[in-house]
Amino acid sequence: xxxxxxxxxxxxxxxxxxxxxxxxxxxxxxxxxxxxxxxxxxxxxxxxxxxxxxxxxxxxxxxxxxxxxxxxxxxxxxxxxxxxxxxxxxxxxxxxxxxxxxxxxxxxxxxxxxxxxxxxxxxxxxxxxxxxxxxxxxxxxxxxxxxxxxxxxxxxxxxxxxxxxxxxxxxxxxxxxxxxxxxxxxxxxxxxxxxxxxxxxxxxxxxxxxxxxxxxxxxxxxxxxxxxxxxxxxxxxxxxxxxxxxxxxxxxxxxxxxxxxxxxxxxxxxxxxxxxxxxxxxxxxxxxxxxxxxxxxxxxxxxxxxxxxxxxxxxxxxxxxxxxxxxxxxxxxxxxxxxxxxxxxxxxxxxxxxxxxxxxxxxxxxxxxxxxx
Amino acid sequence: xxxxxxxxxxxxxxxxxxxxxxxxxxxxxxxxxxxxxxxxxxxxxxxxxxxxxxxxxxxxxxxxxxxxxxxxxxxxxxxxxxxxxxxxxxxxxxxxxxxxxxxxxxxxxxxxxxxxxxxxxxxxxxxxxxxxxxxxxxxxxxxxxxxxxxxxxxxxxxxxxxxxxxxxxxxxxxxxxxxxxxxxxxxxxxxxxxxxxxxxxxxxxxxxxxxxxxxxxxxxxxxxxxxxxxxxxxxxxxxxxxxxxxxxxxxxxxxxxxxxxxxxxxxxxxxxxxxxxxxxxxxxxxxxxxxxxxxxxxxxxxxxxxxxxxxxxxxxxxxxxxxxxxxxxxxxxxxxxxxxxxxxxxxxxxxxxxxxxx
Amino acid sequence: xxxxxxxxxxxxxxxxxxxxxxxxxxxxxxxxxxxxxxxxxxxxxxxxxxxxxxxxxxxxxxxxxxxxxxxxxxxxxxxxxxxxxxxxxxxxxxxxxxxxxxxxxxxxxxxxxxxxxxxxxxxxxxxxxxxxxxxxxxxxxxxxxxxxxxx
Numbered sequence: 070x071x072x073x074x075x076x077x078x079x080x081x082x083x084x085x086x087x088x089x090x091x092x093x094x095x096x097x098x099x100x101x102x103x104x105x106x107x108x109x110x111x112x113x114x115x116x117x118x119x120x121x122x123x124x125x126x127x128x129x130x131x132x133x134x135x136x137x138x139x140x141x142x143x144x145x146x147x148x149x150x151x152x153x154x155x156x157x158x159x160x161x162x163x164x165x166x167x168x169x170x171x172x173x174x175x176x177x178x179x180x181x182x183x184x185x186x187x188x189x190x191x192x193x194x195x196x197x198x199x200x201x202x203x204x205x206x207x208x209x210x211x212x213x214x215x216x217x218x219x220x221x222x223x224x225x226x227x228x229x230x231x232x233x234x235x236x237x238x239x240x241x242x243x244x245x246x247x248x249x250x251x252x253x254x255x256x257x258x259x260x261x262x263x264x265x266x267x268x269x270x271x272x273x274x275x276x277x278x279x280x281x282x283x284x285x286x287x288x289x290x291x292x293x294x295x296x297x298x299x300x301x302x303x304x305x306x307x308x309x310x311x312x313x314x315x316x317x318x319x320x321x322x323x324x325x326x327x328x329x330x331x332x333x334x335x336x337x338x339x340x341x342x343x344x345x346x347x348x349x350x351x352x353x354x355x356x357x358x359x360x361x362x363x364x365x366x367x368x369x370x371x372x373x374x375x376x377x378x379x380x381x382x383x384x385x386x387x388x389x390x391x392x393x394x395x396x397x398x399x400x401x402x403x404x405x406x407x408x409x410x411x412x413x414x415x416x417x418x419x420x421x422x423x424x425x426x427x428x429x430x431x432x433x434x435x436x437x438x439x440x441x442x
Numbered sequence: 443x444x445x446x447x448x449x450x451x452x453x454x455x456x457x458x459x460x461x462x463x464x465x466x467x468x469x470x471x472x473x474x475x476x477x478x479x480x481x482x483x484x485x486x487x488x489x490x491x492x493x494x495x496x497x498x499x500x501x502x503x504x505x506x507x508x509x510x511x512x513x514x515x516x517x518x519x520x521x522x523x524x525x526x527x528x529x530x531x532x533x534x535x536x537x538x539x540x541x542x543x544x545x546x547x548x549x550x551x552x553x554x555x556x557x558x559x560x561x562x563x564x565x566x567x568x569x570x571x572x573x574x575x576x577x578x579x580x581x582x583x584x585x586x587x588x589x590x591x592x593x594x595x596x597x598x599x600x601x602x603x604x605x606x607x608x609x610x611x612x613x614x615x616x617x618x619x620x621x622x623x624x625x626x627x628x629x630x631x632x633x634x635x636x637x638x639x640x641x642x643x644x645x646x647x648x649x650x651x652x653x654x655x656x657x658x659x660x661x662x663x664x665x666x667x668x669x670x671x672x673x674x675x676x677x678x679x680x681x682x683x684x685x686x687x688x689x690x691x692x693x694x695x696x697x698x699x700x701x702x703x704x705x706x707x708x709x710x711x712x713x714x715x716x717x718x719x720x721x722x723x724x725x726x727x728x729x730x731x732x733x734x735x736x737x738x739x740x741x742x743x744x745x746x747x748x749x750x751x752x753x754x755x756x757x758x759x760x761x762x763x764x765x766x767x768x769x770x771x772x773x774x775x776x777x778x779x780x781x782x783x784x785x786x787x788x789x790x791x792x793x794x795x796x797x798x799x800x
Numbered sequence: 801x802x803x804x805x806x807x808x809x810x811x812x813x814x815x816x817x818x819x820x821x822x823x824x825x826x827x828x829x830x831x832x833x834x835x836x837x838x839x840x841x842x843x844x845x846x847x848x849x850x851x852x853x854x855x856x857x858x859x860x861x862x863x864x865x866x867x868x869x870x871x872x873x874x875x876x877x878x879x880x881x882x883x884x885x886x887x888x889x890x891x892x893x894x895x896x897x898x899x900x901x902x903x904x905x906x907x908x909x910x911x912x913x914x915x916x917x918x919x920x921x922x923x924x925x926x927x928x929x930x931x932x933x934x935x936x937x938x939x940x941x942x943x944x945x946x947x948x949x950x951x
Contacts, residue, residue, distance in 0.1 A: 087597050109601075109768060119929035126914075127939055162824075200672065200765025206501035266762070272672060273764050289851050289874050292903035303874065310877050374822045376855070376870065376881075387870070391859050400859040400939075404870075412906045423601075424675065424767040441929055 083107050089426070091120050097194060098437025100411075102426070109422045114415045122441040126401055133396045134160050134234050134368045142228035144405060145439035147187040148381035150179040153232040158313055159377035159388040160234035163370035170315075171359035172236045177315035178249070178352050179231065181345040185256070186215040187382035188338050188345075195335070195431040196267050199276055204267055211259050218248050236362035249353050253346055260342060268339065277331040281417040281429035284329055291416075292409035295384025296341060297433050300334035302327040307380040319351045331432040338434070369396050383407055383434055407439035447563030474566055482552055482704060487517040489703040489753070496754065497761045527692035532595055535689070539593035544690065544697035546586030551701045551708065554579045558711045559633045561721045561741040572633040573621055576712060577614070580667065583705065584610040587669075587676070590698070591686035602686040605768050606669055606676030612775040616663035619783040623656040623790040624649070624716040627799060637720040644719035649799050652790045657717045659783055661755065664709035666771070668702060671760035673771055710752035714745060718752075721745040806880060809845070813838050820883050825870075827881035835869075835884050836895040842871060842880065843900050849873045850880060853897070856907035858915045860941045865892050865917055886917065889940075896922040914939040 090101040099120035105112040125144065129137040134156070141152040154176050161168060193208025216226040222242045223229040231238050267273050283293065288303040298305050306323040308316045324340045326333040370392040377388045384406025391400040410433050418426050453473075457466040491506070491514060498505030506513030532540065554576050556566035569575050584607055591603020625631055627649055628639040639645075646653050666673040676686055687698045714720060721741035725733045766774070793799050803826040810817050814834035820827025830838055842850040855870035864887040872879045886892040896919035898905040908919045909928040916937035919925060927934065936943055 085597065087601075122929040124938065196764065200674070201763060202497075203501050203761050206503060210502055267764070270763060272766055272770075275770055276764060276767060287902075290902045292852060292854055292901070305874070374868075376822070376824060378854075385854065387855050389855060389857060389868070389870075391861070399861070402855070402857040402859075404855040404857070408906070408910075409903055412903075422767060422769065424765075 084112055097435060100437045111418050111421055111426060114418045116411055116414060118440045121438050125442045129401045130397060138233050139230045142230050143438060144403065144442055145381055145383060145407065145436050146227055147190055147436055148183050148383065149228050150183040150232060151379055151381040152386060153230060154180060155377055155379040155386050155388045157232050157234045159375050159390055160368060160370055162377060163375040163390065163392065166363055168236050168363060169359035170357045172361055173315040174352055174356045175237060175241060176232055178349060181348050182215050182218065184382045185342050185345045186212050188342050191338060191434045192263060198427050198431045199273065201267060207262065207266065211256060214252050214255065218252065234368050235365050240361045246353055249349060253349055257346060263339065274332065276428055277335060280331045280421060280425045281432065282330045283413065283417055287413065287416060291413040293413050295406050296337040297334050297410050298384065299325045300337045301329035305385060307378045307385050311378055313379060315352060319348050321348050331428050334432040367396065369394065381406060383436065384410060403442060405439045405442065407435050411435055411440050445562045450563055478552065478555055478566060482555060485707060486700045486703050489707060490517045493757055496757050500761050521696065524696040525693055529694065530691045532689055535595040536593045539589050543586045543590035543593060544694040546589065547583050547701045548697045550579050550582035550586065551704045554708050557633065559637060559715060559720055560745050568632065568634050570632045573625060573631045577618055581614055587686055594689040596689060599686050599688055602676045606686060609673060609676065609771060610667055612772055613663045613666040616659055616775060616779045616783055617667055619787055620656045620660035620663060621716060623652060623787055626790050626794050633715055636716060637722060640719045640722055646717045652786050652793060653717065655786050659779055660713055663779065665756055668705040668709060670702065670706055671756060672763040672766050675765055675768060706753060706756060707749065710749040713752050714748040718748045810838055813841055820881060822881055825879040825881050827883060829883045829885060832884050832886060832894045835882065836897060838882065839897045839900055849875055853901040853903050856904055856911065858911045858917055860915065860939065865889065865915060867894055867917060892917045893920055895920045898922055
């Protein structure tokens with residue numbers, strides 16, 4: 070549709086090609102951008118992925134369902150809980166069982182904590198890419214509180230594999246509720262600092278207004294979901310369209326902004342952090358008692374095909390399981406949000422400068438292992 | 443009451459009496475050179491340490507605190523490490539230019555130190571075109587940057603060097619015009635005379651509004667001149683991985699690194715001398731008691747204290763603001779700073795004629 | 801749109817469609833030569849308006865290589881699944897839908913990379929994740945290479 074290999078030879082003599090990556094401080098993972106520049110302006114941009122392709126889908130065909138949940142952590146490692154939840158829900162729907170309310174509440178609490186942690190890391194890396202190096206430390210300082218909560222209950226900070234088909238791996242720590250309440254009060258005081266440091270800054274606004282404008286049609290066409298899509302007015306929140314776990318029991322707003330530039334995507338994520346805090350507040354006091362694990366004889370999805378959509382911190386994750394009735398899937402496919410979010414970048418970055426490319430790819434919030442699986 | 447002039451004169455006369463004029467001149471120049479180099483190196487070390495501590499505090503962490511009490515020997519450890527690193531030579535790079543570039547940058551920076559007055563009489567050479575000399579010498583530094591980017595034979599370096607070249611030559615205008623305002627007030631380009639004209643008050647107070655505007659413009663343009671702060675896209679880590687000095691290692695990189703900090707010091711020193719009264723103490727109106735206490739502190743402390751304040755300002759906004767893009771940076775200079783500067787200069791000329799400054 | 805209306809619409813375009821496997825969403829098995837037409841109609845028909853292709857994948861099953869399309873509408877939020885069964889494993893070909901949905905361009909490249917299914921009229925069909933010189937299509941069931949570890 071855009072330039073292909075054929076146009077490569079017809080380019081103007083003043084253009085030159087530069088590689089950003091695969092090792093680059095701001096691509097946040099191993100991704101190579103082949104950028105064709107004329108002076109400082111980008112003529113076209115081609116992303117090359119596959120540097121971290123590990124064959125997760127093929128590997129999962131040899132593992133049982135509780136085992137392959139561990140691989141999903143490593144896809145989008147910043148939304149690890151939500152990835153686990155997706156597979157767990159898909160398998161549970163396939164088997165036709167329903168988990169207890171306690172499990173649903175705890176799964177949603179973990180999902181929202183993960184969302185906040187992911188957005189915090191995104192914010193600090195985004196500021197750092199633009200040159201405001203102090204934001205890195207502010208974001209990480211607050212994220213440590215969430216990681217401490219994770220570590221206390223699950224034993225691990227980044228890749229937890231806590232949510233599994235049938236329920237949870239174990240019950241939550243007794244301090245769980247207390248710590249989350251402390252975190253909510255603490256973070257409500259700190260989140261305005263983020264606005265003071267970066268959002269209101271005139272240099273930041275100049276760097277992000279009008280950069281990388283994505284219209285709603287382009288977003289739907291390329292399948293850009295999550296905060297990147299919602300920043301263009303594409304209302305795609307799976308938590309609203311097809312609610313799962315405890316989302317039917319909470320009230321929250323879906324944040325969409327019509328402008329579609331980098332600034333809009335930024336504001337959507339900041340506001341989502343506020344919404345996640347509201348959801349946490351609604352859930353944390355009302356966790357019902359109940360079993361945390363179903364008594365399942367064997368985790369086997371019956372013969373057939375099943376699809377589950379969830380909303381990770383970056384967009385819509387789809388888990389598609391083709392099962393022959395055995396303990397392992399015959400085929401499992403992950404429709405990952407970052408895969409679709411990546412390939413719109415050529416359209417967005419054309420005509421802008423290299424410095425804008427960094428801002429745009431930061432605002433799309435890409436996690437590369439999710440693209441390559 | 444603290445005056446270095448007799449001390450300097452005694453050394454000069456001692457040398458002239460005992461040796462032929464040629465040897466006396468040579469020995470005095472060698473002494474001066476060694477003194478300036480030592481000062482340069484020690485101050486550079488201290489500035490790097492100060493930056494790391496200040497930026498660490500702003501980022502909610504401690505900074506170096508292991509090597510030596512409070513971490514004060516950290517930079518020496520870094521320097522030893524840099525000296526021992528392998529010097530990487532690039533194939534297909536122009537080796538003469540590649541090797542010369544860091545020297546140009548550091549020589550320009552050291553030469554500028556020579557003209558700055560640290561205390562009464564403690565000045566290497568008191569040219570009657572002192573300010574012009576410093577501006578001219580600082581512009582030599584950009585040649586070094588351009589040569590470094592070109593000779594590295596890498597696309598990233600060339601982009602970084604081009605950006606930096608465009609930036610520095612644009613902001614030189616603003617620096618010059620801002621300083622021209624104070625020169626108009628003081629009536630001379632010689633540093634000692636500018637300081638003498640501030641004995642009844644610093645120009646930033648005497649020149650009220652236009653001098654404050656000139657000070658702000660000078661700080662902004664000075665930061666851009668030295669590729670620091672929000673104008674550091676020539677070496678933007680997150681975009682071009684160190685831009686024009688990507689390919690340098692070991693002592694050559696140390697030269698670029700040191701030259702950047704000392705250029706920052708030079709800008710601060712010039713701002714101190716022209717706007718904040720140089721080594722003159724802070725006198726409030728005619729309160730004799732207060733003024734006598736202020737006089738008791740040696741002028742060297744006053745000078746370095748004021749320069750430290752300006753340096754702190756520059757570090758503060760480096761670590762808080764995101765970076766400007768190249769076209770926004772050039773637009774800032776040509777569309778905003780230059781017209782404001784010119785208006786300000788006309789205003790200052792008018793004020794000087796009508797003697798409406800204090 | 802309800803399943804019956806969808807069935808009538810699709811039957812009118814591809815008379816030999818069959819109902820699919822999925823119990824979750826309405827699924828239709830469509831012959832390979834009609835897929836582009838059906839997809840185009842589903843996208844442009846104002847009552848279905850399937851403008852969001854959210855999954856394009858393939859599976860190596862006993863009846864051949866299946867290409868599965870999941871479509872939804874950003875306005876009505878109804879979901880349709882389309883399946884194309886390709887029995888020819890030597891040279892599987894199906895028309896591309898990347899002129900309808902730009903997301904398909906890269907999803908189809910991934911399917912080509914891992915299964916070897918060629919898409920007609922695709923603007924740039926080459927491997928996405930694996931090296932350009934890689935031989936074989938890993939996600940097929942009969943794929944063997946020297947370092948796969950099988951239990």
